[in-house]
Amino acid sequence: MQLAGLVDPDALADDGEAVARHALAVWNALTEPGDGVAGRLIAALGAVDALTAARSDTPDTGAIAEASGVSPAEYRAGRRRWRPRLDAAGIGAGWEVARRHGIRLLQPGDRDWPSQLGDLGAHAPLGLWVRGDPAALGRLQPSVALVGARAATAYGEHVASQFASDLAARGIGVVSGAAYGIDGAAHRAALGAGGLTVALLAGGVERPYPAGHAHLIGRIAEGGAVASEVPCGSAPTRWRFLQRNRLISALSDATVVVEAGWRSGSLNTAAHAASLGRPLGAVPGPITSATSAVCHRLIREFDARCVTTPDEVRELAGDTVAVAWSERGRGARTDDSTRVRDALSTRTWRETVEIARQAGMDPDEVGALLGFFALEGDVERGPRGWRLVTDAR
């Protein structure tokens, strides 16, 4: 294979596995994120044979279609996409940058590979370039994605911090995109709580983006991992941001949108979560706040769960949480006891029949309830009837 010389010498060992890893790394460089045709070809033929076919000038498209389900038209379109990048020097440059920065390539099947990415099917990433500890990727079950607006409000950042801090302290990984605003607040709070946090970038991980978060991204890499499916040297284009968002939701047990603008990438992350069947939550906020409007829309129209506490986020992510709703939600009293209490006074003594008249109840029933209240010390009986005990109500 013409491209073999580019790979890390370690991987050049003359065994099938190393060659397969190498071929998959080449595929990672040839394709844009989410290339389903490449995904299906590799799944059916293996990375090595798929690459051989892609490089051949006379591929047997009929045999390929039979083996992979990729139609000749899809295949030809794919080859036209991939061929402009079949350039050894270009691919090797990205790999060399990674090597220089200590950035490692995690591939499907590796011990630390996050298997939940398999839910993306043919659109799963072909590799993840990792700055920091690749094992952090393997520890994202459980985890929650906290995402949202770059132009977040103080309220949104406060909520993101509170949620991230609580989740991280309970051993739940916090996944986000390292952007300004909500993302940054979530990563920072998770680090502050000494928990696990992972950032997914849209471009190559050797280049911190946004630049203003270079220090934060460095801290995330120290304590957890910063990952991207595109090789070093790749610019963070809009397309790659959108595809990066699918990784954020696929890695996490649940995705929570904290605040978002109308054209926000968070909506896109939310849509990915929904299409993967991952639970989706949204944090409500003031209706007067533009950045909460998308959250409300997600709740109104896209069945996002309204989440207001870290416990509710954990519940969303499938963590078993005992929320004392029954206690907190004890409704107003609506029974006969209420009617009798309403008719009692702490100052004036009242006869049972008068209490019954005021309550509009049977005097016998009222008498029975009064006896019950007396047992509980709530009322007292005197020569002129009943009255409420002052501190009982």
Added chain:
Amino acid sequence: MQLAGLVDPDALADDGEAVARHALAVWNALTEPGDGVAGRLIAALGAVDALTAARSDTPDTGAIAEASGVSPAEYRAGRRRWRPRLDAAGIGAGWEVARRHGIRLLQPGDRDWPSQLGDLGAHAPLGLWVRGDPAALGRLQPSVALVGARAATAYGEHVASQFASDLAARGIGVVSGAAYGIDGAAHRAALGAGGLTVALLAGGVERPYPAGHAHLIGRIAEGGAVASEVPCGSAPTRWRFLQRNRLISALSDATVVVEAGWRSGSLNTAAHAASLGRPLGAVPGPITSATSAVCHRLIREFDARCVTTPDEVRELAGDTVAVAWSERGRGARTDDSTRVRDALSTRTWRETVEIARQAGMDPDEVGALLGFFALEGDVERGPRGWRLVTDAR
């Protein structure tokens, strides 16, 4: 009938209708709100015969059961509730207060009787004492109940005002309970918009409650109506508040909780709305606000609709509203166009094949899209390839 002398002389005319009205007024005084046994008796026997039976010392409970479905045990329990109030002087005193204050009794079947109260079945009120214009009650279709915490925040009062003002200006009645906080803000804004607003009180309408809202309640009566199902002289007990809440939701096409405390009566109003099958809405707010917590709970656990604009309230109430979601919600671009645009620059000219390489796409497809962009004026072609037109993106 012993009690006949108590009624307004007009109603004493020797005709069946006047006698029936009189008997129903007596029933209104004998019962506490929502007395289903009285409701079923009156529905089956008519108010006059039901009253005769209730006053008899030897009622034929078998015949009553057969006619009304009220069992002998229920009937006897009912009589024991009603008899303490079968006191002509007591009932007459309340009627005299009403006459003195110009307060009129609206009864089922009257022209202005709000027929939607019929949905309460046997628990429907037997009459409504009205201060102001009884016709206002008949004009509550369409209407919306805006309810909430007495201890509202500035945010909650702002939202209540905004919603009430918009709804009232569009001819939708605003129903509430005249309490401090949300209720007051809703009434005031509806009055300010020159619209219809109706207040339901828990006690007699001759006594403004809360006292601090005496002036506001007077203004509501001038422009619309202040109503209660209990006669003048009745204290606003907790039981009556809870029953008053059922009238607020039954009168309205939809109930919206703006802010509420954990033990708030608003939850009770919401529960009534839900049990009547009336649409229920709740306004989200900051999760850091205790008064928004109940709203979030209604959204999370009781299927309340998250409402954030007056249009959404109108939609909830069944008003046809064209909300331009499709416009507001235009998502991020996720197609091939995005990928090609990502690969273009406003400064650097790029050849098609280079753009294809960066986009990871088939050069022919890229060429086709570039042609399309050029037609739209978004890109321009030069001797060294393509670039984006500056103000096109």
